[in-house]
Amino acid sequence: MTVQEFILKFREAFGEAAPLPIAIAYSDTPLAEIKSLPKCLVVSISKLRDGGALTLSAENVICGGGGLYARFSEMPERVPVFVSEVEHYKQSKVMVEDYVKSMDICLTDKPYLNLVRIDALDSWDDAEALLFFATPDILSGLCTWAYFDNNSPDAVCAPFASGCASMLVFAVNEHRKHGRRCFIGMMDPSARLLVPENELTFSLPICRFKEMLATMDDSALFQKAYSLIRKRIKR
Numbered sequence: 508m509t510v511q512e513f514i515l516k517f518r519e520a521f522g523e524a525a526p527l528p529i530a531i532a533y534s535d536t537p538l539a540e541i542k543s544l545p546k547c548l549v550v551s552i553s554k555l556r557d558g559g560a561l562t563l564s565a566e567n568v569i570c571g572g573g574g575l576y577a578r579f580s581e582m583p584e585r586v587p588v589f590v591s592e593v594e595h596y597k598q599s600k601v602m603v604e605d606y607v608k609s610m611d612i613c614l615t616d617k618p619y620l621n622l623v624r625i626d627a628l629d630s631w632d633d634a635e636a637l638l639f640f641a642t643p644d645i646l647s648g649l650c651t652w653a654y655f656d657n658n659s660p661d662a663v664c665a666p667f668a669s670g671c672a673s674m675l676v677f678a679v680n681e682h683r684k685h686g687r688r689c690f691i692g693m694m695d696p697s698a699r700l701l702v703p704e705n706e707l708t709f710s711l712p713i714c715r716f717k718e719m720l721a722t723m724d725d726s727a728l729f730q731k732a733y734s735l736i737r738k739r740i741k742r
Contacts, residue, residue: 508720510628520728521645522741526556527624530634530713531679533578537562538621548573549670549693549701552622556640560623575607576672578615582607594697596667610668610676620675636678637716639709640702644740646691648728649709652719653689655726665691670698674708682712689715 508516514527529552539560544551544567551561568574571583587600587607597603628634641649650663666677673692681688689711693702702708711719727733 508723510625510630513720513723514626516723520648520723520733520737522737525645525740526640527626529555529622529638530625530628530631531636531638531675532621532633533615533617533635534619534621534633535617537564537619538623541567541619543567544569546570546573547671547698547701548577549674549698552638552671552674553640553702555622555624558624558626560621560627563620563622564618570671572669573671575612576669576675577620578612578675579620581614596695610672611680612676631713631717634713635682636710636712638674638678640706641709642705642740643707644736646707646709647736648733649689650691651733652723652726652728653711653715656718656722657687659687661688663689663691665694667694668692670695670701674710678710678712682714685714686712687715687718688712 517525517527539562541562541564546569548563548568548570555561563577563579565574565579568577568579571580571586574580575582575586587603590603591597591600597606625637639645639649653663666673668676670693673690673695677690677692689709692708692710693699694707
């Protein structure tokens with residue numbers, strides 16, 4: 508299924524108002540002008556729901572956590588203390604260090620991380636992951652679709668992480684190991700105010716997305732139960 512064919516199907520399933528997903532790709536070439544960014548990457552990434560492209564690099568990602576989760580830099584020493592003693596998201600700084608280590612974040616050998624709404628893509632070829640912004644009703648459809656051909660209990664999972672980590676890390680890692688898991692994110696209280704109150708994220712590796720394209724028509728997205736949800740989304 509081509510990008511444009513998927514957009515038509517996505518609009519049919521979720522309505523015209525549903526934000527199109529964002530493609531995530533590391534590259535040797537910037538897709539957009541490398542501009543100064545607000546400290547938190549969630550602000551800039553969230554704006555892509557309205558279109559356009561964003562290029563991240565070691566030069567314009569100024570947040571220490573953001574640099575880590577975008578794969579441009581190692582974790583700053585202050586992060587474990589901040590996460591445990593200021594934010595209280597983990598019981599100790601050792602737990603933070605262990606958790607980040609378990610995320611298996613390898614530094615990129617590409618100088619740029621490009622994010623672009625999919626209506627600006629010609630093909631899926633360069634993307635490693637897709638990121639959806641989703642209300643509970645849209646999330647219901649995405650999760651149901653993901654479970655349609657996958658009985659694994661972690662076909663959709665929700666590992667805790669910072670807002671930018673949940674957007675950028677898990678699905679890219681999953682793609683690189685040819686995995687099938689999809690991820691719900693944006694449960695980080697520090698970043699919640701940077702997105703609409705009734706919205707989470709749903710990310711998936713592009714290798715899994717290509718499998719799911721083949722099941723989209725047969726899944727519950729176009730059956731009676733979800734059609735009732737679709738009517739509410741459109742209202």
